Amino acid sequence: MNMLIYLIPIALFMGGIGLAAFLWSLRSGQYDDLEGAAWRAIADDDPDTGRK
Numbered sequence: 916m917n918m919l920i921y922l923i924p925i926a927l928f929m930g931g932i933g934l935a936a937f938l939w940s941l942r943s944g945q946y947d948d949l950e951g952a953a954w955r956a957i958a959d960d961d962p963d964t965g966r967k
Contacts, residue, residue, distance in 0.1 A: 940946070
């Protein structure tokens, strides 16, 4: 029971850090172009490198 005195504030602190990181990623525009990133991953824009 005494361990809960330490574990609950640590869990709340880590959750706050995760929430702050998520809000930072929203504000910095990490999720603005989800469709473009998906198409860039499968696009074949590289020139042929001479493979047979």
